[in-house]
Amino acid sequence: MIKIATAECFTHGKIGRELHALAQNYDGNFGCEYIENIQEYGEFDYNQLSVTCSLFIPTIEAVKKILKVENPPEPNTLIKGIKVYDEEGDKAVSKIMAQAVKDLSDCDISIGTTAGVGRGGISIITDKYEITTITDTYADLNDNNSEDLFERSQSGIKKTLEIVLLLLNNDFDKIESLENVEIIKK
Secondary structure: OEEEEEEEOOOOOHHHHHHHHHHHOOOHHHOOOOOOOHHHHOOOOHHHEEEEEEEEOOEHHHHHHOOOOOOOOOOOEEEOOEEEOOHHHHHHHHHHHHHHHHHHHOOOEEEEEEOOEEOOEEEEEOOOEEEEEOOOOOEEHHHOOHHHHHHHHHHHHHHHHHHHHHHHOOOHHHHHHOOOOEEEEO
16 A cells, blocks of 8 residues: 655645545546546556545644644745745745655655745655656735636646656656656655
């Protein structure tokens, strides 16, 4: 069994929900909303997945108290406690969030997402790899433009799910072919 845990901000826990629906083989209204044509990713048996937890972590307080991160980087600004970083800060904090939820849950694959100003940060961590990327959509949380924020969220959900499915199928060539993806082998 491969256990997955997420600590999500701008993706609102939808990555964890989608992976849970896939792992449980749900269909219809409770089924996968974002994953289509699962067979094009490979032969992995998704019945071997289990989502340990999927956390919505938008605030710096939640990073500290729930994820137990003692000294996270100081956000550029706060909006009602919501952490707002620039794109490089988002990438760094997404990695911190992914590692924290991995440590807390003892899962095999962890995912962290956060986005303030820019294209956001997405990190996927296993015992062997750290994969960090950004979405394809720019948005600024300070502008409160819900259409831009929604588009960035959708892009983040889809790209993360694609990377996770490729990772489960050991297709690193396809992961490397995606834009703005950094893979670090531990």
